[in-house]
Amino acid sequence: xxALGQAEAAAFLYREALFLDxxxxxxxxxxxxADCLFWMPAWRDDGTQTDDPDRELSLIFYRSRRNxxxxxxxxxxxxxxxxxxxxRVSHMIGNVLAEAMDDAGMRLDxxxxxxxxxxxxxxxxxxxxxxxxxxxxxxxxxxxxxxxIRLMNDVVPTMLDIYGV
Amino acid sequence: MMKRFxxxxxxxxxxxxGVFRINRSLFRDPALFDLEMKHVFEGxxxxxxxxxxxxxxxxxxxxxxxxxPIIVSRDGNGELRCFVNACPHKGVRLVQKLCGNARRxxxxxxxxTFDSAGTNRNIKWKKSGCYSAGFDEENHDLASVPRFGEYRxxxxxxxxxDVPSLEEHLGETRKLLDLVxxxxxxxxxxxxxxxxxxxxxxxxxxxxxxxxxxHFTSTHPSYIRILDQRAKEQSSEVVQSSIAAADFxxxxxxxxxxxxxxFDHGHVLxxxxxxxxxxxxxxxxxxxxxxxxxxxxxxxxxxxxNLTIFPNLQIAENASSQxxxxxxxxxxxxxxxxxxxxxxxxxxxxxSFRIRQYEDFFNPTGMATPDDTVCYEEAQYGMAxxxxxxxxxxxRGLTASVEGGNDYSELIDLKPAxxxxxxxxxxxxxxxGSYYRAWAARMAEVLS
Numbered sequence: 001x002x003a004l005g006q007a008e009a010a011a012f013l014y015r016e017a018l019f020l021d022x023x024x025x026x027x028x029x030x031x032x033x034a035d036c037l038f039w040m041p042a043w044r045d046d047g048t049q050t051d052d053p054d055r056e057l058s059l060i061f062y063r064s065r066r067n068x069x070x071x072x073x074x075x076x077x078x079x080x081x082x083x084x085x086x087x088r089v090s091h092m093i094g095n096v097l098a099e100a101m102d103d104a105g106m107r108l109d110x111x112x113x114x115x116x117x118x119x120x121x122x123x124x125x126x127x128x129x130x131x132x133x134x135x136x137x138x139x140x141x142x143x144x145x146x147x148x149i150r151l152m153n154d155v156v157p158t159m160l161d162i163y164g165v
Numbered sequence: 166m167m168k169r170f171x172x173x174x175x176x177x178x179x180x181x182x183g184v185f186r187i188n189r190s191l192f193r194d195p196a197l198f199d200l201e202m203k204h205v206f207e208g209x210x211x212x213x214x215x216x217x218x219x220x221x222x223x224x225x226x227x228x229x230x231x232x233x234p235i236i237v238s239r240d241g242n243g244e245l246r247c248f249v250n251a252c253p254h255k256g257v258r259l260v261q262k263l264c265g266n267a268r269r270x271x272x273x274x275x276x277x278t279f280d281s282a283g284t285n286r287n288i289k290w291k292k293s294g295c296y297s298a299g300f301d302e303e304n305h306d307l308a309s310v311p312r313f314g315e316y317r318x319x320x321x322x323x324x325x326x327d328v329p330s331l332e333e334h335l336g337e338t339r340k341l342l343d344l345v346x347x348x349x350x351x352x353x354x355x356x357x358x359x360x361x362x363x364x365x366x367x368x369x370x371x372x373x374x375x376x377x378x379x380h381f382t383s384t385h386p387s388y389i390r391i392l393d394q395r396a397k398e399q400s401s402e403v404v405q406s407s408i409a410a411a412d413f414x415x416x417x418x419x420x421x422x423x424x425x426x427x428f429d430h431g432h433v434l435x436x437x438x439x440x441x442x443x444x445x446x447x448x449x450x451x452x453x454x455x456x457x458x459x460x461x462x463x464x465x466x467x468x469x470x471n472l473t474i475f476p477n478l479q480i481a482e483n484a485s486s487q488x489x490x491x492x493x494x495x496x497x498x499x500x501x502x503x504x505x506x507x508x509x510x511x512x513x514x515x516x517s518f519r520i521r522q523y524e525d526f527f528n529p530t531g532m533a534t535p536d537d538t539v540c541y542e543e544a545q546y547g548m549a550x551x552x553x554x555x556x557x558x559x560x561r562g563l564t565a566s567v568e569g570g571n572d573y574s575e576l577i578d579l580k581p582a583x584x585x586x587x588x589x590x591x592x593x594x595x596x597x598g599s600y601y602r603a604w605a606a607r608m609a610e611v612l613s
Binding site: 040041042043044045046050053054055056057058059060061063064066067070071073074077079080081082083120121123154155156157158159160161 | 262263264265356357358359360361362363364365384386387388390391394395400402403500504505513516517520521523524528529530531532534535536538539540542543
């Protein structure tokens with residue numbers, strides 16, 4: 001398979017967003033490689049983000065899809081009050097730039113806004129920032145090997161789960 | 166002055182009758198909140214930061230005491246200072262950044278200039294300003310916060326000059342801060358990366374939750390199930406939890422599993438026995454710590470400890486190690502500033518392990534804290550109830566609470582005012598009395 005074009009790359013990101021918006025978490029997990037890196041850095045100060053996850057704090061840092069599976073398990077468990085009334089989310093993705101990497105992978109840069117309606121409290125909030133995806137071909141299908149979520153508005157109102165970014 | 170609130174209507178504290186109750190007004194009344202800001206947060210000692218946040222000359226960081234913006238700055242001689250972050254000219258906030266290094270702070274509005282000790286160094290076009298003699302008699306420096314002190318790197322300040330010494334304010338809890346600091350000969354530091362979140366509830370929900378052992382198995386079963394699963398599988402793909410290695414919270418645990426200590430001035434500790442094991446990143450230093458401090462103190466360093474220094478500092482050492490600062494914004498809105506606090510010089514593996522344990526449990530983007538903060542907000546809804554104003558959440562342990570310490574506190578020569586020795590199901594709530602007695606003392610002037 002050849003590298004993804006701009007339109008195909010954008011469609012890949014839209015599909016991931018659609019799975020999250022629909023709460024189709026199995027399909028969402030299936031987009032990730034088993035050894036994927038999933039990382040939302042924290043902010044060190046006003047202007048710089050943490051960039052060494054082993055020496056600095058992240059908002060979320062996972063090596064391997066297994067951790068994402070745990071998150072989904074918690075959401076579905078029926079034992080998390082924060083997940084009892086699920087917030088409704090709507091992802092908007094734009095400014096997609098795709099480039100081929102040396103090792104036949106793809107790097108995708110994009111911007112996101114996630115509008116969240118917190119049904120429990122009837123409050124709305126928007127999370128926004130940038131995504132950096134690295135895709136890898138696995139058995140003929142593109143999978144997410146690395147996703148960095150650079151959250152710009154990081155004062156979190158009450159909580160933020162994986163479907164909110 | 167007409168006093169709008171009477172203490173007896175807010176805190177029903179009758180030890181002789183075995184009663185301790187709190188009125189819901191403390192959580193929902195905006196007028197009471199305004200008084201709290203002035204008298205609890207701006208009327209006494211509050212925590213403002215760690216000395217390592219301004220380590221070198223001219224380093225500074227910004228913060229607040231109650232509603233007042235402040236700067237903590239290390240001057241050119243290496244001395245830490247604390248002043249109001251407002252230019253005396255027009256009141257403009259002098260420093261906008263969270264932290265930085267500056268020999269001079271220049272007001273962005275009219276360029277009045279101050280050094281890192283807060284001294285006024287220049288008033289723009291002073292000579293041609295046709296000022297009266299009265300102006301020259303005024304102090305043009307940044308306003309010093311009247312009381313400012315440090316205990317082993319923990320910095321506290323008070324806008325009210327008429328407070329006891331910091332030594333007296335902290336009292337015996339200094340020994341608990343020692344347990345945090347002495348984990349390394351080089352002391353503690355904040356791991357880079359501040360995490361900030363809000364919740365739509367009163368600040369006292371957070372104040373209590375930190376010391377509330379009763380909620381853990383009820384609020385966090387979704388997290389506990391994941392810990393159980395991870396402990397069984399021992400997969401290297403996921404982080405192992407320190408909590409899973411302890412049984413202080415397990416309902417079938419037998420014998421003494423922990424308890425609570427209450428101190429004067431509103432400070433409390435709840436604690437649980439945690440084994441000295443590789444489930445904690447401190448384990449690499451277990452032998453060194455025993456040699457340096459003795460086995461008893463070393464073992465205490467491994468125990469689960471949730472310490473509150475009233476009214477705004479919490480150090481939680483349970484699933485990892487967290488420093489939290491509570492910043493009330495409104496009667497029903499609170500901001501939390503949180504950091505991973507860690508012993509300096511620990512190995513790269515230990516640091517990484519600590520950070521992973523931290524993120525999973527403590528972050529608002531993790532798997533435990535969201536279930537707490539959502540409960541705070543649900544409590545805020547329920548605080549609207551008027552018919553039965555008295556909460557029933559401060560009664561557990563009242564008959565188990567004794568004056569002074571016990572065998573466990575003696576191990577580290579700790580002398581609390583009150584203590585409760587607990588099995589896994591006691592989950593003392595009587596320690597909250599310490600919060601509200603300190604609250605009442607700070608509010609005494611405005612309560613009848």
